[in-house]
Amino acid sequence: MYKQKCVTLEGTRALAYKFANLIKDRGCFVNLFGEIGAGKTAFVKLVAEALGVKEKVTSPSFVILNEYHSASIPIYHFDLYRLEHAGIKTITDELREYSEGRKITFVEWAEFSQGEIPFNRIEINVTYDDDDSRIYEFTSYGRDEIIEGLKIENTCV
Numbered sequence: 001m002y003k004q005k006c007v008t009l010e011g012t013r014a015l016a017y018k019f020a021n022l023i024k025d026r027g028c029f030v031n032l033f034g035e036i037g038a039g040k041t042a043f044v045k046l047v048a049e050a051l052g053v054k055e056k057v058t059s060p061s062f063v064i065l066n067e068y069h070s071a072s073i074p075i076y077h078f079d080l081y082r083l084e085h086a087g088i089k090t091i092t093d094e095l096r097e098y099s100e101g102r103k104i105t106f107v108e109w110a111e112f113s114q115g116e117i118p119f120n121r122i123e124i125n126v127t128y129d130d131d132d133s134r135i136y137e138f139t140s141y142g143r144d145e146i147i148e149g150l151k152i153e154n155t156c157v
Contacts, residue, residue: 001140002150007133012039015136015150016046022149024051024073029099031110034126039134040108043126044077051075051104060108064091074103081109122146 006012032040045057054070060079068075076098080091098105099120110123120142127135140147 002138002147004136004138004150005129005133006136007131012043012134012136013046013049016043017050018150019138019146020047020050022146023104027073027102027104028143028146029105029121030107031121031123032106032108032126033111033123035128038126038128040124040126043124043136044106044108047104047106048075076103076105077108078106079108 004015006015032043034040041057041059048057048068048071051071051073053068053075055068057068057077058066060066060077061081064079066077068077078091078095078098095105095107122143123139123141125137125139127137129135138147138150
């Protein structure tokens with residue numbers, strides 16, 4: 001596990017860029033957790049920016065999936081918040097396909113997946129701190145090299 005507190009947007013950008021650099025060549029499946037407004041989509045936007053995405057990155061809350069193909073690696077951004085039980089079952093079967101190969105897949109509100117998310121992944125929990133900063137907690141499930149890469153240098157201020 002790796003935990004980082006970011007006080008400023010610049011600190012969050014530095015963390016997102018560092019994360020992007022660690023996943024850009026091999027891809028990654030990423031589950032994002034946190035309250036509404038915690039900064040899940042903002043973090044995805046910054047990672048996409050770091051990877052060179054040219055399209056406008058938006059929340060997939062109403063469309064379930066946004067795809068970005070302008071970077072050197074495809075990026076898929078899911079949001080499970082509005083899905084009901086039957087929809088979750090359908091999407092988790094599909095998510096297995098998005099967990100393999102050289103691509104980056106972000107899943108917001110992964111807690112609604114009922115534990116059906118692919119094994120090899122990074123989970124990021126975003127929380128508020130008392131001073132309105134954000135705390136990013138990264139947990140690895142089969143992707144320990146990413147956590148080790150994040151630990152090399154503290155990037156947030």
